[in-house]
Amino acid sequence: MERHTFDQTVLRAYDVRGVVGKTLHAADAEALARGVATLVRRQGGTSVAVGYDGRLSSPELEAAVVRGLEASGVEALRIGLGPTPMLYYAVHELDAGGGIMITGSHNPPEYNGFKLMLGKKSLFGETIQELGRLAAAGDWERGAGSSRQIDLMERYVARLLRDFDGPRDLKIAWDAGNGAAGPAMVRLTAGLPGEHILLFEEVDGRFPNHHPDPTVPENLEVLRRTVLEQGCDLGIAFDGDGDRIGALDGQGRVLWGDQLMLLLAREVLAERPGAPIIADVKASQVLFDGIAALGGRPIMGQTGHSLVKAKMAETGAPFAGEMSAHLFFADRFYGHDDALYAAVRLLNAIGRFGGSLAEFRDSLPKVVNTPELRFPCDETRKFGVIEAVAARLKEAGAEVNDVDGVRVKTADGWWLLRASNTQDVLVARCEAQDEAGLQRLYAALAAQLGASGLEAPPLSLG
Numbered sequence: 226m227e228r229h230t231f232d233q234t235v236l237r238a239y240d241v242r243g244v245v246g247k248t249l250h251a252a253d254a255e256a257l258a259r260g261v262a263t264l265v266r267r268q269g270g271t272s273v274a275v276g277y278d279g280r281l282s283s284p285e286l287e288a289a290v291v292r293g294l295e296a297s298g299v300e301a302l303r304i305g306l307g308p309t310p311m312l313y314y315a316v317h318e319l320d321a322g323g324g325i326m327i328t329g330s331h332n333p334p335e336y337n338g339f340k341l342m343l344g345k346k347s348l349f350g351e352t353i354q355e356l357g358r359l360a361a362a363g364d365w366e367r368g369a370g371s372s373r374q375i376d377l378m379e380r381y382v383a384r385l386l387r388d389f390d391g392p393r394d395l396k397i398a399w400d401a402g403n404g405a406a407g408p409a410m411v412r413l414t415a416g417l418p419g420e421h422i423l424l425f426e427e428v429d430g431r432f433p434n435h436h437p438d439p440t441v442p443e444n445l446e447v448l449r450r451t452v453l454e455q456g457c458d459l460g461i462a463f464d465g466d467g468d469r470i471g472a473l474d475g476q477g478r479v480l481w482g483d484q485l486m487l488l489l490a491r492e493v494l495a496e497r498p499g500a501p502i503i504a505d506v507k508a509s510q511v512l513f514d515g516i517a518a519l520g521g522r523p524i525m526g527q528t529g530h531s532l533v534k535a536k537m538a539e540t541g542a543p544f545a546g547e548m549s550a551h552l553f554f555a556d557r558f559y560g561h562d563d564a565l566y567a568a569v570r571l572l573n574a575i576g577r578f579g580g581s582l583a584e585f586r587d588s589l590p591k592v593v594n595t596p597e598l599r600f601p602c603d604e605t606r607k608f609g610v611i612e613a614v615a616a617r618l619k620e621a622g623a624e625v626n627d628v629d630g631v632r633v634k635t636a637d638g639w640w641l642l643r644a645s646n647t648q649d650v651l652v653a654r655c656e657a658q659d660e661a662g663l664q665r666l667y668a669a670l671a672a673q674l675g676a677s678g679l680e681a682p683p684l685s686l687g
Contacts, residue, residue, distance in 0.1 A: 228363030242338030258293025270322020298368020308467025310563030402437030406467030439471025
């Protein structure tokens with residue numbers, strides 16, 4: 226392999242992703258690995274950790290990645306099947322020069338891809354595009370590398386358990402969704418006190434029971450029934466590669482990412498008074514106000530797990546999160562998103578709160594908000610639309626936060642419009658104190674879309 230051209234759709238903002246056999250092939254995996262190895266060597270590194278998820282195509286892509294690393298003269302540290310956070314842990318634990326995780330995350334079974342690290346940090350944005358340029362030019366380091374198998378699972382789970390100091394009498398249902406977190410979940414629950422009911426812990430890349438995305442309520446239905454029928458205190462779910470968490474209280478109600486963040490922030494800020502806490506622009510104002518009320522310093526950041534990690538490093542924030550339930554702990558941990566570790570910290574936080582997860586949910590201020598709304602918008606236009614909306618709003622004197630799209634605050638609440646970094650859509654949310662206020666916010670959002678030639682369908686509140 227002297228040079229390589231990737232399909233134009235696979236090199237994304239935060240990762241590399243495609244449809245196996247159509248836009249993503251073993252040759253892409255090998256070329257990608259050669260690029261990562263080249264960047265690692267040029268930074269003085271000598272090894273790259275490699276892991277893979279439970280998708281049917283992952284073993285073949287992992288073998289191609291190892292070939293690419295060896296051809297570019299580095300040592301491939303093969304940690305095998307496991308969740309993405311175990312790969313992040315491996316890079317730290319083994320002091321690797323980088324990391325490659327073969328994972329399709331929560332995408333449909335025909336997809337697969339790669340999450341990348343250079344040194345101890347995520348490799349994203351312009352550096353992913355650089356991998357494409359290196360491949361097109363064949364500008365790769367060459368050498369005789371090597372590989373070795375390293376079984377890290379027991380060490381990884383022991384590290385997760387080390388920080389547990391939560392209640393000892395909880396009854397919990399757990400759902401791995403047949404994703405890569407399953408084997409670690411089995412070991413984790415075996416080391417926790419209390420009673421544990423496990424669902425779909427067997428890894429199966431066909432995802433026969435439900436799609437492994439815990440932010441979609443339908444995917445939590447079996448877990449919800451289990452929590453209610455078995456009288457559990459809570460339910461915990463994971464996405465396909467174990468870096469996003471879902472949670473249900475004992476009444477079977479979903480706690481969204483920003484609600485979980487507020488409970489977790491309480492624990493972090495008790496130990497680190499006044500610390501900055503980062504949440505993405507899609508999070509509820511309840512979270513930002515709640516962090517401030519706890520004595521923390523709320524920071525509104527961009528959406529995207531790699532961008533959040535970079536902002537954490539910049540601000541020294543001990544904790545951060547997204548509405549999508551990527552939760553990042555630099556407090557006692559490594560600063561990356563690990564849903565299994567977040568589960569441990571969630572149990573600790575329930576203990577500190579002193580009540581049940583349902584009681585915490587009931588204590589939250591009542592607001593009315595939309596789910597994430599998506600409006601089709603051509604890839605070539607979506608960022609231009611946001612710029613035009615921002616210009617009009619600022620000219621009108623609106624209160625606008627433009628850290629990621631536009632988030633507009635009014636007497637009714639707030640609305641958000643941003644361009645997706647991964648799809649040809651605009652993403653929106655609205656939040657108000659009541660339904661009438663929500664309708665007014667949505668009307669303002671729809672008017673701005675209309676001024677840019679886009680139509681927003683009527684808002685249905687069910």
